[in-house]
Amino acid sequence: MFVLTGVAQRYGRTPAVRIDAWRAQPGEHWLLAGDSGSGKTTLLHILAGLTTPTEGSVVVGGTDLATLAGSARDRWRGRSVGLVPQRLHLVAALDVRSNLLLAQFLAGLPQDRARVDELLAALGVGDLALRYPRQLSQGQAQRVAVARAVVNRPALVLADEPTASLDDSHAAATLRLLRQQAEATGATLVVASHDARVRPLLPHTRMLAQTPR
Amino acid sequence: MNTLRLALAYARRRPLATLLNVLLLAVGVATITLVILLTGELEARMHREAAGIDLVVGAKGSPLQLILAGIYHADAPPGNVPLSEVLELRKDPLVREVIPLALGDSYRGYRIVGTEPALVAHYGAALAAGRLWSAPMDAVLGSEVARATGLSPGATFAGTPGRGGGGAQHRGTPYRVVGVLAPTGNVIDRLTLTGIDSVWQVHDAHGHAAAGPAEHDGEPEAREVTVALVKYASPIAAVRLPRAINARTSLQAASPAYETARLLTVFGVGTDVIRGFALLLVGASALGLFVALTQALDERRHDLAIMRALGASRARLVAVLLLESTLLALLGLALGLASAHLLAASVGRWLPAAATLAGGASTWRPEEWGVVALALGAGILATVLPAWRAYRLDVAATLADG
Structure with missing residues (x-):
């Protein structure tokens, strides 16, 4: 589904992340493991086309990201990648349903309210559609963020430290949710986490070594 | 979204x-x-109210005051001039029309203007009721005056000296309303019109110096008016007439276009x-x-x-x-x-x-x-x-x- 070859990202002379080769098949669920500062978030941003690596090639779903520039890359990202950032970043000015509709709108896809409401219900937050993000608990907000990531049925779902602030049972539930939703659309899932609890919950693991300083 | x-x-x-x-x-x-x-x-x-009037002629003094008094009726006039000198202007071939105005009294703040029917024609005003003045002490009300005072043809009223609403009224010589004008959007809406002789009669009766000598002589020479509105017969008049008038000792000519522009600049x-x-x-x-x-x-x-x-x-x-x-x-x-x-x-x-x-x-x-x-x-x-x-x-x- 994606192929990374000789990818490195440097800030100045310090490499933030380096990965020689990583290949994932469609529908595979991966853990991207590594300590804090090993560059997991940077690598997720590279996969999402938000960061262009200083070296190497990134091919996602057959598309070489180097060939995409400007708004074409934004457009590709909106349709192909679902991102659950660590801080979730729900849009505070919009209610839950509008946050999901926003994802469809910005991706340039038709806005499908039935799909949105169905998805919210499937994630157990169907009754929160008209709430604003500040009215949600952390767990509820996380579910909404997952819903937003998969609403456009992307081929690649990326989650950044989804269990960081959750207790054991919620951490397991969140992982289950992500895997269910990825499965439902056949998406490839990459969960970046340094959380040891996550490791047994995902079939594939890619370890990021601490980059030499 | x-x-x-x-x-x-x-x-x-x-x-x-x-x-x-x-x-x-x-x-x-x-x-x-x-x-x-x-x-x-x-x-x-x-501009609308001054339209068509090329020159205002009156007593020596501030030309702006002459315009304000003669056209906009917003100031007291500088003084009076003999009617005979004003009528003399009518003989000038450069002059198409002369409309004399005798100003002095007012009624409830609205100025009473002694003039000729030509003023009504100049502003294009039509009668809404009654008729124009024909005898002394006949009065025709502008539309706004009629509305504000509630007077209609047949009613009588007495003028007050000056432009203010107060002061002693000329109770002995009341005006009789004979007509009311339709609204024009012009200054004439705010005027009460009458014959020039009415103004003289009021002031003769009260011995006002402003209206000239007493009633013993009815000859025009002794009569005075306040200003005259002058229309040119040809463009050449704009060059020659003001200078010619100003050269005379008793008269002053002021151009509304010029004075209005000056006022607007201020x-x-x-x-x-x-x-x-x-x-x-x-x-x-x-x-x-x-x-x-x-x-x-x-x-x-x-x-x-x-x-x-x-x-x-x-x-x-x-x-x-x-x-x-x-x-x-x-x-x-x-x-x-x-x-x-x-x-x-x-x-x-x-x-x-x-x-x-x-x-x-x-x-x-x-x-x-x-x-x-x-x-x-x-x-x-x-x-x-x-x-x-x-x-x-x-x-x-x-x-x-x-």
């Missing part, structure tokens, strides 16, 4: 700041527009100050909008970053910000324009002296397009820096910094 709803959602999120900026802009817009409407109407009215300084102040208000609102948007951008950079992550292009972010400020500017503009027109329409209630300018409220003056451009420009200008920062936003770093 669309760009408009997104912009509205953000405007709603900060209702107080939004309201403040909209109101600030509205006040600035309303002030500028009100000045435009009122001065525009004032100029239009002054007004202009005052209105320029108000305009400048209003511009300051618009500038302040643009600054407020700028601060609000810039501040909001700091709070919103995560929203903007996630929007990029969700597929929004840089241009889309700029469009959202621009639309938001443009909406606020439009709102302030609409509010300002509407209140300016409403205020202008009701100007008589808060500024009775300017009541006649209310007619400007219903017109859209070309200068108002400038106000539209100004308000929208202020809104867009306030967005330039925030939009540039949104355009340059480092999405990955912003998402990662929490």
Whole structure:
């Protein structure tokens, strides 16, 4: 589904992340493991086309990201990648349903309210559609963020430290949710986490070594 | 979901700041527009009322005073001149028409003008009721005078010396209303017209010096009028006639076009100050909008970053910000324009002296397009820096910094 070859990202002379080769098949669920500062978030941003690596090639779903520039890359990202950032970043000015509709709108896809409401219900937050993000608990907000990531049925779902602030049972539930939703659309899932609890919950693991300083 | 709803959602999120900026802009817009409407109407009215009168002839003194007294009936006249000298002008081939006016008394603040029916014809006024004056002490009321005093044909009233509403009335020589004029939108609406001999008769009866010697001689030589409105027969008159008249010892000629322009220049300084102040208000609102948007951008950079992550292009972010400020500017503009027109329409209630300018409220003056451009420009200008920062936003770093 994606192929990374000789990818490195440097800030100045310090490499933030380096990965020689990583290949994932469609529908595979991966853990991207590594300590804090090993560059997991940077690598997720590279996969999402938000960061262009200083070296190497990134091919996602057959598309070489180097060939995409400007708004074409934004457009590709909106349709192909679902991102659950660590801080979730729900849009505070919009209610839950509008946050999901926003994802469809910005991706340039038709806005499908039935799909949105169905998805919210499937994630157990169907009754929160008209709430604003500040009215949600952390767990509820996380579910909404997952819903937003998969609403456009992307081929690649990326989650950044989804269990960081959750207790054991919620951490397991969140992982289950992500895997269910990825499965439902056949998406490839990459969960970046340094959380040891996550490791047994995902079939594939890619370890990021601490980059030499 | 669309760009408009997104912009509205953000405007709603900060209702107080939004309201403040909209109101600030509205006040600035309303002030500028009100000045435009009122001065525009004032100029239009002054030109309209002076139209067709090429020269005002009267006693020596301030030419501006002569114009104010003779055309706009807004000042006391400088003095009287012998009727014979005025009638002499009629013999001049350069003169097409001479309309003598004898000013002096007023009724309830409305001036009584002794004149000839030619004045009615000059202003194109038609009779709404009754007839024109024919005998001494016949009076014809302008439409506004009739409305304000409630007098109608058959009623009698006594004039008061001067232009004020008070003072001793000439009770011994009352006027009799014989006609009422239809509204013209001109100064004649605010005048009470009568024959020149009526004015003389009132003052003869009371021994006023202003109207000349006593009643023993009815010869025109001894009679006086206040001003004469003169129309030229040919353009050459503009060059020769004023000089010729001013050369005589007792008469002075004043050009309404010139004096009106001079007067408006004097007004202009005052209105320029108000305009400048209003511009300051618009500038302040643009600054407020700028601060609000810039501040909001700091709070919103995560929203903007996630929007990029969700597929929004840089241009889309700029469009959202621009639309938001443009909406606020439009709102302030609409509010300002509407209140300016409403205020202008009701100007008589808060500024009775300017009541006649209310007619400007219903017109859209070309200068108002400038106000539209100004308000929208202020809104867009306030967005330039925030939009540039949104355009340059480092999405990955912003998402990662929490």
